[in-house]
Amino acid sequence: MEFMAQKLTSFFENFLKRNSLFTDKTILQSNYIPSEILHREEQIDLLANILAPSLKFEKPSNVFIYGKTGTGKTLVAQHVASELKKTADLKKINLEIVYLNCKLKKMADTEYRLIAELARFFGKAIPSTGLPTEDVYNSFFKCIDSKKQTIILVLDEIDQLVKKTGDGIIYSLTRMNSELKNAQISIVGISNDLMFADYLDPRVKSSLSEEELVFPPYNALQIQDILKKRAVLAFKPDVLDDGIISKCAAYAAREHGDARRALELLRVACELAERKNKNKINMTDLDEAQEKIERERILDSIITQPKQFQTTIYAILLTCLGKKPVFTSDVYELYKKVCLQTGLRPLTQRRIGDIIAELDMLGIINTKIISKGRYGRTREINLSIPINLRLKIRKVLEEELGLG
DNA sequence: AGGTATTCACATGAAACTATTCTCTGAGTTAGG
DNA sequence: TAACTCAGAGAATAGTTTCATGTGAATACCTGT
Numbered sequence: 001m002e003f004m005a006q007k008l009t010s011f012f013e014n015f016l017k018r019n020s021l022f023t024d025k026t027i028l029q030s031n032y033i034p035s036e037i038l039h040r041e042e043q044i045d046l047l048a049n050i051l052a053p054s055l056k057f058e059k060p061s062n063v064f065i066y067g068k069t070g071t072g073k074t075l076v077a078q079h080v081a082s083e084l085k086k087t088a089d090l091k092k093i094n095l096e097i098v099y100l101n102c103k104l105k106k107m108a109d110t111e112y113r114l115i116a117e118l119a120r121f122f123g124k125a126i127p128s129t130g131l132p133t134e135d136v137y138n139s140f141f142k143c144i145d146s147k148k149q150t151i152i153l154v155l156d157e158i159d160q161l162v163k164k165t166g167d168g169i170i171y172s173l174t175r176m177n178s179e180l181k182n183a184q185i186s187i188v189g190i191s192n193d194l195m196f197a198d199y200l201d202p203r204v205k206s207s208l209s210e211e212e213l214v215f216p217p218y219n220a221l222q223i224q225d226i227l228k229k230r231a232v233l234a235f236k237p238d239v240l241d242d243g244i245i246s247k248c249a250a251y252a253a254r255e256h257g258d259a260r261r262a263l264e265l266l267r268v269a270c271e272l273a274e275r276k277n278k279n280k281i282n283m284t285d286l287d288e289a290q291e292k293i294e295r296e297r298i299l300d301s302i303i304t305q306p307k308q309f310q311t312t313i314y315a316i317l318l319t320c321l322g323k324k325p326v327f328t329s330d331v332y333e334l335y336k337k338v339c340l341q342t343g344l345r346p347l348t349q350r351r352i353g354d355i356i357a358e359l360d361m362l363g364i365i366n367t368k369i370i371s372k373g374r375y376g377r378t379r380e381i382n383l384s385i386p387i388n389l390r391l392k393i394r395k396v397l398e399e400e401l402g403l404g
Numbered sequence: 405a406g407g408t409a410t411t412c413a414c415a416t417g418a419a420a421c422t423a424t425t426c427t428c429t430g431a432g433t434t435a436g437g
Numbered sequence: 438t439a440a441c442t443c444a445g446a447g448a449a450t451a452g453t454t455t456c457a458t459g460t461g462a463a464t465a466c467c468t469g470t
Binding site for chain 2: 440463
């Protein structure tokens with residue numbers, strides 16, 4: 001005991017003595033807003049031009065921004081918005097910019113919540129439930145029309161909202177302009193899904209995308225630039241071995257140019273190196289970081305799933321141990337048995353089918369709909385969990401579900 | 405042999421149901437004047 | 438009579454169930470040579 005305590009104390013002492021490889025870790029975190037945004041000059045310019053009329057109290061065109069994850073859409077939108085707001089405040093112009101992420105659960109992922117959130121932004125107290133949506137609309141409407149002002153509404157991940165609840169909200173919002181006497185609203189929609197516009201009603205589509213902005217993926221060189229710039233701020237000099245940044249960039253470029261991922265990779269690699277008491281990062285750290293990120297992603301998404309989902313995953317896991325091609329029915333049979341053991345009320349196959357589809361979305365499994373001709377049509381399910389992780393996940397799930 | 409038509413075993417859609425959380429409304433109750 | 442309490446009606450939402458319809462290609466079934 002004494003010895004252990006001694007050991008711990010000295011560990012902590014060493015920890016403090018150990019010089020960190022970072023000068024400022026926050027620079028590499030995804031919510032950090034850099035002072036200068038690289039390789040997006042064109043988009044920044046365009047967006048600024050589109051929104052600028054608001055400074056003269058002319059209604060800016062609605063804009064539709066799309067590009068894959070990690071291409072800087074949100075960053076650019078927020079940057080332009082905050083600059084615009086600064087100028088407007090300086091010139092005493094009534095301009096409000098509201099940024100809402102439609103994907104955040106319990107925030108703006110339904111029509112009611114979106115409007116409620118907007119109304120709250122303008123100082124109304126709106127309860128989370130109980131009121132008819134219509135009332136909230138009215139309340140919001142009255143509130144913004146009480147004075148002459150321009151409102152720019154930035155809706156991030158708008159595709160999630162529309163997929164879930166339809167395009168009625170956007171329609172109402174765009175139409176609102178013709179009823180407002182004093183105020184005016186413009187919408188900036190941001191979407192990851194390039195095909196998103198196809199789901200929209202043509203009328204909504206044309207009004208939402210009066211202007212369109214496309215964010216192409218970064219290429220490897222551009223990611224390198226971004227990484228280098230941040231690395232200078234985030235790390236102490238000479239921490240990075242030659243080639244680390246370019247390898248990092250190469251990884252990310254392969255993953256459709258996701259800069260966020262490249263930054264995360266770099267950060268995690270550095271943390272690992274630091275923990276090993278090294279004063280430089282090398283390729284091994286990078287590889288380990290890659291693996292760690294993947295592992296945590298999977299483990300985390302599994303642990304946070306509801307019981308029914310976990311049970312389904314467990315059933316898939318076990319079914320996959322046996323034979324090669326695994327179908328929905330196989331999983332369902334095993335799922336029912338597992339439910340019997342855990343005392344969980346089994347859901348219908350219909351529902352399990354949906355759950356399997358959702359797990360596919362999450363990237364925990366891989367499914368493909370195949371036709372077995374005369375013998376029907378079903379999903380072929382594959383686990384996309386690396387083999388060395390499966391045992392661990394199985395144990396975790398057994399614990400979560402209370403299985404012996 | 406070559407060409408349709410069937411058929412299977414689910415997928416996929418739509419609507420309706422259940423349960424929970426929370427508001428609003430109005431009837432009934434209470435306390436003070 | 439004003440203030441308060443409390444039950445009931447009604448909304449929003451998430452997670453399901455029920456019922457209905459869709460679907461790709463391996464087979465079964467023809468057809469005419």
